[in-house]
Structure formats: structure tokens, C-alpha cells
Amino acid sequence: MPKAAYEAELARLQAQLVDMQAWVQETGARIVVIFEGRDAAGKGSTIKRVSEYLNPRVTRIVALPTPTEREKTQWYFQRYITHLPAAGEIVLMDRSWYNRAGVEHVMGYCTNAQYHRFLHQAPIFERMLVEDGILLLKYWFSVSDVEQEKRFRSRNDDPLRRWKLSPNDVLSITKWEDYSRAKDTMFVHTDIPEARWYEVDNEDKRRGRINMIHHLLSQIPYEVVERQPIEIPARPASGGYERPPRELQNYVPDYAATVTG
Template sequence: MPKKSAKKSSVKRVQKDLYEAELQRLQIELVEMQQWVTSTGARVLVIFEGRDAAGKGGAIKRVMQYLNPRHARVVALSQPSDREQGQWYYQRYIERLPTAGEIVLMDRSWYNRAGVERVMGYSTDEEYRRFLRQTPIFERLLIDDGLILIKYWFSVSDEVQQERFASRLKDPMRRWKLSPTDLESIHRWEDYSRAKDAMFAATDIEEAPWWTIESDDKRASRLNTISHLLSSVPYDRLSPDAISIPDRPAGTDYQRPPRELFRYVPDIASRLATK
């Protein structure tokens, strides 16, 4: 169980101005990478796993920020329905795999079975052992079919995790992130550590290795994630199509209807500006 401390951690963070400049550069490259994915019909699946409050969501947000949502999406599944519980375990994930020209980011994945389900007792021992046997086979099949699969594990210290939980508790916009399972993870820190070690031992295969991201410094972890993701996709920079913005044609005899005929959203912003 982690030690509780009132002190703030002494994590050294990347300077904000340096972070923002490098993030912008990397996000431009992400857009270029997506153009290659779309053009070539490649399929890219990126799995984000790790402890609660380890920074997965923030990293996913920065990866997605400027990508074309028609060719990139986030998959974050809720608890399986009764129907899904009767399926082959991987089935509901298979339905959400990327198609040609698409990038999919999984905010947690089939590895729930080796993590929270194992620790919290939501799956049986036999289901767990079957998962460890089948997952390397399953992932090799995906890769053999041409899928680009990248797996990230976000690692956070107990001290920083405790701080982030406390911060969420005080923040009305992020309090929803604190679930009973999240809070239970404080008591089960070592159980999750053992589960992660066993998961790595069984599923850290040459074709689809685990990549660990130290995430006590969120800024650094985001930069490191995007940089590694770019290096893991064998894309080429494509020359953009030439685009010419035409001159706006001269007006004709069109007459706009009176404004009074339309409903407008109340302009509360103008009241703020006058205060």
C-alpha cells in the first residue's frame, strides 16, 4: 500500500514554453503521418494502458487534437453488456479495430482482463489463464494481417498518483474521473504491480512489445509518447495537393431576410466584455 504524504512531489517538469513548442512540432508530424496512413490504407492501433491517473487520457487528447476525426478515433469501452459477456472475450474489441486508412487509439483494451479484472476478481482464474495464452496468438494474427500495433504502459509513482487523485477530488470538471475502482487501486497497489508483471511476462512479445512511459511529468510523457509513436509508424511525408483559394464573386441581387425572423443564441459574451 502506498504511503500517504501531505507533501507535494518533487517532480521536475519540462518547461512550459519548451513543451508547447515541441508539442506543436510533433503534432504537425502527426498530421503528416495520418496523411500517409490515409493515402496508403495502413491500419494503426495504439493501446494505452497503465495505472489510474497515470496520464493516458492526456496523452490521447494530445495525439488526437489535430488529427482528422474521419480517419482517427478513440475507443474507450464501458463495462460489457449481457450480450457481450456471452461473446468470445476479444470479439467486442475486434469490432472496433481500424479499417484501411484509419488510426485507432484504445483507452484501455483487452488488457483489462490482465489488470482490473484480475485484481478485482471480475474474471475467473481459468478466464485469466486463457487470456494470457491467447493474447500473444491473437496479436500475432493481427500483425500478420498487416496491422501496425503499438502498446504503451504509463507508469506513475504512488506519490504522484495520490496527488492526482486529490486534485481530481477538488476539481468539479474532473471529479467524474474518480470511480470506486480508482480509489480501490490505492489499497491494491502491490496487487496491480504483480498483475502488471505477470501480464508483461506473458504478452511482451517481439512482434508487439510493451513500451513503458514514465509519466510523473505529464508534459514529458506526452512528448515521449508522440515522438515514439511517430518513430514506430514507417510513414513517408507526402507532398500536399496544390490548393488555390478562389476570389469571392461579386454580389448579385440577393437580399438577406430581416434578422428579426431568426432566433439567435443570447450574447452573454458581450456582457462579460463590458464588466
């Protein structure tokens, strides 16, 4: 997708996301958006564009680390429940409870019994969320094996993004078909009428982001909320305040003055 067309449409859609957020606050809606998919499929960069101009007190990104030893003994969905939205909140999940159907299953981090219990319970859990009024959207980001390897190599060569590359990510190259089978099985069990899976072709990141954000907006029944204009008052006359001498303050050194471009 051409950069100019992408940037113009992204700005238009991000403005609509701001309108949607205002509607969520006004109505007390609760929204959960799940971002799942292959490693290096572009989930994180899409979340960044979705949340870029939204209020972090309203729209939260949830990216949970490896469960603690205590959390491993809990009901599987328990640690995710605490991150669900209250009225007027949006939660963007950078990976979710579907870890169990993907990486945990493929890498052997859970037992077969735990895996099959998840496939049984996940639809029940999600129906409960939807029945309680939560708007639940699930997106799967797809990318080809060639493009995935290209992105891995790009991350490995970039010191600013190398942190995104983990040993598990690299192993996903050798387990491509295993992840494909796991995804297919997951869809069979959890693509339910109450909470459909929507697949995002993210081979072209610009196109994928635009398609995903446009679809997200189409699934939320929001309306533009009329906002009361805010008047900025005139600054009152000085009451005699005098700022302390500059030399008494600890200022950050002017490093920028040394930058030559």
C-alpha cells in the same frame, strides 16, 4: 520539463503526427495504439495531445464502457474487433482488451479460468492482427504511488475533473501491489516480438507525453506526402440574393456581452 520547451516541442511533434496521418490515408495503413497503465497515470491527457489536430474521421478514440450482459457471453475479444481500423485509419485505445489482465483480474471481475485463457489467447490474437498488416503499438504509463495519490486528490478537489475519479480508482490505492504483480505477469505473457510493450515514465506528464509521441512517430515508417496546393477561388458577384430580416431568425442570446472578465 519547462513549459516553454514542452509547448514548442509538442507543437513540432503534433505537426509530424499530421504528416503521419496523411501518410496513413495515402497508403491505406492501419494503426492501433493501445494506452494502458495505472489509474491517473496520464493516459487520457496524452491521447488528447496525440489526437488534438488529427482528423476525427481518420483517427478514432475508442474507450469502451463496461460490457453489457450480452457482451459478457461473447468471445472476450469480440467486442474489440468491431473497433479495429479499416484502410487509412488510426485507432487510439483508451484501455483495451488488457482490462482482463488488469482491473478485471485484480478486482475479481473475471474467473481464474478466464484470466489464464486471456494470457494464452492475447499473444495469438495480436500476432493475427500483425500478420494481417495492422501496425500495433502498446504503451504502459507508469506513475509512482505518491504521485498517483496526489493526482487522485487533485481530481477530487476539481469539479471539472471529478468525473475521472471512480470508486475503482480509489481502490487501486489499496491494491497497489496487486496491480504491480498483475502488470508484471501480463508483460511476461504478452510482451512478444510482434507487439512489444513500451513503458512510459509519466511521473512528469510533460516529459512523458513528449517521449511517448516521439517514440510513436519513430515506430511508424511514414513519409511526408506531397499535398497538392489548394486554390481558394474568387467570390462571384452577387446574384441578387437578399437575406431574410434578422428578426425572423432565432438567434442565441448574446451572453458574452455580459461577461466582464
